[in-house]
Amino acid sequence: MNAADTLSMAWENLARRKGRTLLTSAGVVVGVASLVLMVSLGLGLQRQVVQLFETDESLRTLTVRRVRGDAAKKKAAPFNFGLDAQMLPMTDKDLDEIRAIPGIASVRPELNLFLRVAIEGKEGAVVYPVEGVGADEEARYAKHIVAGSMWTSRTDKVCLLPTAFLELRVNLKPGEAVNRKVTFTGFLQDDAEAPDEDVYTVAGVLDTEAFGFKGRQIYLPLDQALSLRERKAAHPLLPSKRGSYLSAEVRLSDPRQSEEVARRLRNSGFATLSAVELLKNINLIFLVLEGFMACVGAIGLVVSLFGIANTMAMAVLERTREIGIMKALGARNGDIGRLFLAEAASIGLLGGTVGLAAGALIGKALNFIAHPVFDLPPTVSLFHVSAWLAAGSVVFSVFVSVLAGWLPARRAARMEPVAAVRYE
Amino acid sequence: MAELVRIERLTRRYVMGETVLSALDGVSLDFATGEIAAIVGRSGSGKSTLLQLIGGLDRPTSGEVFVRGKRLAESSEDELALYRRQDVGFIFQFFNLIPTLTAQQNVELPLVLAGVPKAERARRAAELLSRTGLEGRRAHRPGQLSGGEQQRVAIARALVHDPPLLLADEPTGNLDSKTAAEILELLRTLKDKTILVVTHDRVLADGFARRTVELRDGKVVGDERR
Numbered sequence: 001m002n003a004a005d006t007l008s009m010a011w012e013n014l015a016r017r018k019g020r021t022l023l024t025s026a027g028v029v030v031g032v033a034s035l036v037l038m039v040s041l042g043l044g045l046q047r048q049v050v051q052l053f054e055t056d057e058s059l060r061t062l063t064v065r066r067v068r069g070d071a072a073k074k075k076a077a078p079f080n081f082g083l084d085a086q087m088l089p090m091t092d093k094d095l096d097e098i099r100a101i102p103g104i105a106s107v108r109p110e111l112n113l114f115l116r117v118a119i120e121g122k123e124g125a126v127v128y129p130v131e132g133v134g135a136d137e138e139a140r141y142a143k144h145i146v147a148g149s150m151w152t153s154r155t156d157k158v159c160l161l162p163t164a165f166l167e168l169r170v171n172l173k174p175g176e177a178v179n180r181k182v183t184f185t186g187f188l189q190d191d192a193e194a195p196d197e198d199v200y201t202v203a204g205v206l207d208t209e210a211f212g213f214k215g216r217q218i219y220l221p222l223d224q225a226l227s228l229r230e231r232k233a234a235h236p237l238l239p240s241k242r243g244s245y246l247s248a249e250v251r252l253s254d255p256r257q258s259e260e261v262a263r264r265l266r267n268s269g270f271a272t273l274s275a276v277e278l279l280k281n282i283n284l285i286f287l288v289l290e291g292f293m294a295c296v297g298a299i300g301l302v303v304s305l306f307g308i309a310n311t312m313a314m315a316v317l318e319r320t321r322e323i324g325i326m327k328a329l330g331a332r333n334g335d336i337g338r339l340f341l342a343e344a345a346s347i348g349l350l351g352g353t354v355g356l357a358a359g360a361l362i363g364k365a366l367n368f369i370a371h372p373v374f375d376l377p378p379t380v381s382l383f384h385v386s387a388w389l390a391a392g393s394v395v396f397s398v399f400v401s402v403l404a405g406w407l408p409a410r411r412a413a414r415m416e417p418v419a420a421v422r423y424e
Numbered sequence: 425m426a427e428l429v430r431i432e433r434l435t436r437r438y439v440m441g442e443t444v445l446s447a448l449d450g451v452s453l454d455f456a457t458g459e460i461a462a463i464v465g466r467s468g469s470g471k472s473t474l475l476q477l478i479g480g481l482d483r484p485t486s487g488e489v490f491v492r493g494k495r496l497a498e499s500s501e502d503e504l505a506l507y508r509r510q511d512v513g514f515i516f517q518f519f520n521l522i523p524t525l526t527a528q529q530n531v532e533l534p535l536v537l538a539g540v541p542k543a544e545r546a547r548r549a550a551e552l553l554s555r556t557g558l559e560g561r562r563a564h565r566p567g568q569l570s571g572g573e574q575q576r577v578a579i580a581r582a583l584v585h586d587p588p589l590l591l592a593d594e595p596t597g598n599l600d601s602k603t604a605a606e607i608l609e610l611l612r613t614l615k616d617k618t619i620l621v622v623t624h625d626r627v628l629a630d631g632f633a634r635r636t637v638e639l640r641d642g643k644v645v646g647d648e649r650r
Contacts, residue, residue: 002539009536016524325520328481329534329581330509332502418482 001335010342017315021347024304024311028351029358031301032397036359036385037366038297039393042290044363044384049282051212053275057144058212059255063110063273064098064265065247066090087271090245097268098250103261105253106136108222109245112238113229117218119170119202120181126169129217130184132225133160137251141219144211147174148204154221157200164208164216167377174205182218186232198228212275214249301397304351305404312344312408320415327417337413344405345398352397359393360385428588428618429455429478434487436473436642447473449642450487457588460612460619462629465639471622472593474639478620479512479591480504491589509538513582517594519574521566521581527553528562531580538585545584552580556610572603579610590619596628608632 001009014021052058068086090109098107111132116125133141141160142150151158159182166172184198200220208215220228226242233240250272252261262272316323323336363383370382436448448470455461463471476482477489480496489496491511499507514520521530528549535545553562556576566574575595582590592611596604611619612632623629629636638646 001537005536005539012524321520322522325522326533326537327505328479328508328514328520329537330505330585331537332505334502335505335537416482418476 001331001338006335006338006342007346010339010346013315013339014343014346020311021350024307025347025351025354027304027307028301028348028397028401029355031298031304032352032355032393033359033362034300035294035297035396036356036389036393037362037383038293039290039389040359040363040383040385042286042293043386043389044367044382046283046286046290047384048380048382049286050279053212053279053282055210055212055215056255057210057214058275059258060105060252061214061275062250062252062258062262062265063247064090064107064250064270065273066094067269067271087246089239090248092243094270095245095248098248098265098270101261101264101268103253103257103264104250106134106251108132108134108137108249108251109226110247110249111225111229112246113225113232115228115232116185117165118183118185119172119177120183122170122172125183125185126165128165128169130225130228131217131219132222133219134222140251141206144207145204146207148178148202151203151221154223156203156221157198157224158203158221159200160204160206160219161202162206162208162211162215162217165218166205177202177205184228184232198231298396301400305400308344308347308401308404309408311347312340312405313411315343316340316408316412316415319412323412323415324417324419327415333413336415337409340409340412341402341405344401344409348398348401349394351401352394355397356385356390356393360390426457427454428457428459428492429453430488430490431474431478432488432490434474434477434489435485436470436477436482437485446642448477448484451639451642451644452487453637453644453647455618455620457618458616459635460633461621461635461637462633463620463622463637463639464624464626464629466624469639470642471639473642475591475593475620475622478589479514480507509534509585511587511589513585513587513590515575515578515582515590515592515595517597519566519571519578519598521574521577523566526563526565527558527569527577527580530566530577531584534581534585548584549580552584553577555583556580570603571599572606575599575603575607576610579607583614588616588618590614590617592619592621594623595621596623596625604628 066088068088095107095109098104109132111130113130114127115130117128117130118125135154138150145160146163150160161177161182163174166174166177180202182200182202184200206215206219219225229240230242239246250261250265252258258274258276262274262277265272326336360383363385367382370376371378371380376382431451431453434448434451435446438445438447451470451474463474465471473482477484478491480499483497491507494507496504496507508514522533525533528546531549531552532545535548540548550559550562553559556579558573558576558580561569561573561577566577569577575598579595590611595611596607599607608628608631611621621629621633626636635649636646637644
């Protein structure tokens with residue numbers, strides 16, 4: 001019997017026992033839907049996090065710290081970033097040393113400066129990181145401006161705001177923000193004290209998406225940012241004087257050289273943190289998380305396995321006579337076995353496909369409900385059904401169903417034709 | 425005429441708990457190509473067992489069945505299936521049609537199992553159904569057919585793959601006498617087939633076949649040719 005005939009016979013057999021087929025498939029639907037829902041949540045969250053790091057700007061960027069001795073050369077534990085070694089403040093000399101390393105396009109000191117930010121026309125202030133852009137990097141930032149323009153004079157009191165700040169913190173459109181006044185206040189100052197205010201003008205708005213996780217900072221001309229830090233030292237333990245920095249942002253000429261350049265930096269005594277390293281670790285963590293969620297989700301599918309096995313065992317008993325007739329007419333054991341396996345697989349395919357659709361739809365519904373509850377931006381999707389998840393869940397469900405149908409099918413295949421025909 | 429089936433010292437015992445039941449006990453027979461024979465005997469005489477062993481539905485405890493010189497005992501399960509598919513057509517007392525399939529689909533089934541293309545098997549099944557007088561009944565399911573019609577479908581199914589050997593186990597046992605006569609008449613019109621009919625009805629056997637083999641307690645007690 002050829003495959004097409006086996007399948008069409010299997011489907012006819014299932015179709016004539018509609019109620020039972022649907023009930024058995026319903027078990028698979030629940031199993032696959034829960035599997036898809038769980039894993040798609042993991043994938044959705046992973047995608048949200050990974051998107052932050054997977055922009056060209058992020059992949060071109062390394063964060064560098066100076067550590068004591070040769071601590072940097074040791075292989076660091078994930079996310080450790082030299083914190084177990086004693087960190088040293090960085091100097092302008094360190095920055096020059098880094099600039100000399102091949103593969104590095106530019107270096108910018110990181111100020112790690114948090115200030116209270118108030119924007120003209122909006123009530124209250126928001127605590128937000130503020131960083132400086134050196135002359136050598138202005139052109140690069142200018143490319144990602146979505147409203148207004150890059151500053152023309154480094155001595156003017158001007159700044160760039162990221163779109164994330166406008167959308168999530170003050171609810172302004174990029175165009176509306178340009179030319180507004182922005183007031184920076186020291187983070188640790190008491191409100192009662194006379195505020196030491198600095199007023200700047202918004203020159204342009206930066207596209208957060210393009211910068212990834214570095215796109216959630218307000219940028220000033222470097223020199224002005226440095227003097228702002230001196231005057232409003234965010235924390236007494238953090239460096240605030242010019243020429244002393246906690247870390248530096250290194251920009252690569254080629255993002256593919258990330259690991260190579262990181263190795264060179266470590267050999268020179270710097271600890272490095274790159275989007276590439278972060279991604280590796282984040283993806284690993286998510287893989288474990290998704291694996292765990294898949295296991296939890298698969299429990300439902302395993303339960304439905306018993307339902308399929310039961311249905312198939314009943315079908316074999318009921319159709320003893322039919323099996324015998326087919327054998328008398330020349331069906332081989334394999335023909336009979338494959339027919340029952342095809343029926344089990346079809347239940348899996350039906351349940352798997354409907355379960356996939358159900359899981360994806362429930363994810364969409366939960367996403368819809370979650371947006372207003374958690375005040376998520378419209379672009380965020382908590383559940384993501386990837387092509388791999390879609391194909392994998394259906395294939396897995398068919399596989400599990402075939403497994404469940406295995407013993408009943410074998411029993412049908414091995415039935416003695418004469419015993420089957422004698423059955424009255 | 426050439427010999428089609430040869431049976432040598434065929435024995436089939438069933439073990440039922442502590443007792444051993446000898447359904448067939450050292451039976452030796454041959455049947456020629458094109459021969460029509462009746463196998464008669466009372467219930468429990470072993471006639472159905474003999475038919476099942478010849479048809480490759482069961483395996484003997486000892487002894488041999490040769491069909492066209494090939495030993496069935498040496499055949500694997502798949503070879504036996506192939507033998508049933510190519511060389512044997514079965515007709516049963518209770519018709520053994522598949523109740524969910526139409527007459528046409530039932531007749532096509534042996535061809536489906538043999539992997540015959542769709543158009544070809546539809547054509548052959550339709551042809552056999554018209555030969556058995558069921559043109560108008562092709563789309564009916566067994567439940568919608570009379571006993572005689574169901575047995576005609578079964579005969580069409582037994583012939584659709586053109587086997588040389590036809591094995592009928594009480595083909596008229598479940599039919600009224602008029603219908604039974606029609607069915608036997610239909611079988612008699614078949615040319616070039618070895619037909620073995622098992623029946624407990626001596627009169628029917630004498631009227632139908634030119635050879636009558638009588639079994640009693642698993643042994644051959646009579647073999648008459650007319």
